[in-house]
Amino acid sequence: GDSVTQMEGPVTLSEEAFLTINCTYTATGYPSLFWYVQYPGEGLQLLLKATKADDKGSNKGFEATYRKETTSFHLEKGSVQVSDSAVYFCALGSGAGSYQLTFGKGTKLSVIP
């Protein structure tokens, strides 16, 4: 079945540092890939997505590229801020109009001033 593996945290970075959170997946067919973010006390919010190979999703300075050859969707940001402190979830959608999402375990990011 489908699965998502993302790097375990927690990750602690200084403000303005470069961020990478690795995510790899296993799926049949042509899944869509997502990054969700969960700020303290709030629900998961869609951060970015990519629906086909070589697509790049971007939002709020975060980027991730759908790499079919390496089955990866790593999240990157060039300069993190304290306000980026949250838990980040990589997820896979089986597509074909399905709502089914398979999540990674989440990576907690703490950014210190």
Add this chain to the structure above:
Amino acid sequence: GAVVSQHPSRVICKSGTSVKIECRSLDFQATTMFWYRQFPKQSLMLMATSNEGSKATYEQGVEKDKFLINHASLTLSTLTVTSAHPEDSSFYICSAAPPGAGTDTQYFGPGTRLTVL
């Protein structure tokens, strides 16, 4: 963006009692809602899909008689954990999807922390 609320945010109960968790879509009608469970340091696991006016569809391994789901209106789904036991302690998260929405249009609630003593 759309808002989904959950109530309560935290609940502590005694073993053997039942607990009801509510999930509401506050500014849109949700024909489909989802219930997830998250153990510490684990990913969200889909428990069931709830469709308004019909029976919920449970994922393999989820006991439907233990986790009762009711989606009686387009803005409310409830999850009742019946005869709760300590192993049911977990973080329960719901999401809601507007009609015709795709996979990326699920809106998530903030979650409910259940502790069974």
